[in-house]
Amino acid sequence: SQQGEEDPQALSIQEGENATMNCSYKTSINNLQWYRQNSGRGLVHLILIRSNEREKHSGRLRVTLDTSKKSSSLLITASRAADTASYFCATDARFLGAQKLVFGQGTRLTINP
């Protein structure tokens, strides 16, 4: 079973616009990560935010975490065609004694030139 739920499932915007994706999860976490996947193959790690952090930046990426609402958002500013991909949030089940990542179903982002 998958813990995370991404919203929206698909997003299509014009190049240069900002893209916001949301993720909700069910259990307590130590951290939450965002990954990008092109063409259904390997995942690329984007950013990790710990449970005691509220916001984190990396280049054009901004991630927020609200542990009271069990939700996170990923903002990509000034989007580019190369940002077209699927984006997944993943929670670390280490709090429960497990090492695995639990992924959501992903948001398919399309940037139109």
Added chain:
Amino acid sequence: GAGVSQTPSNKVTEKGKYVELRCDPISGHTALYWYRQSLGQGPEFLIYFQGTGAADDSGLPNDRFFAVRPEGSVSTLKIQRTERGDSAVYLCASSLDLAGVETQYFGPGTRLLVL
């Protein structure tokens, strides 16, 4: 440096056959993970190795699935008596697995198609 590699990239087999999927983790990474991703879904955890031992195999769907990591580096995922429902992309990841270092680095995956 070299990332996680997986072979083969694609595997087509017939129902009932046996397949092996290989993963070469990043050198020095003690933790290794296998995930399975069906079309339109996120990856789902299969098994986690810490060194040579399987620390958590709770994600393996049934006893047709087995994985080994005999020398604590390369891992092989083995699927017996394949079924059409086993068709998916099988992803391998590795990490340093030190306290406070949780980032997992993924390979490109093996796309398995069972006819």
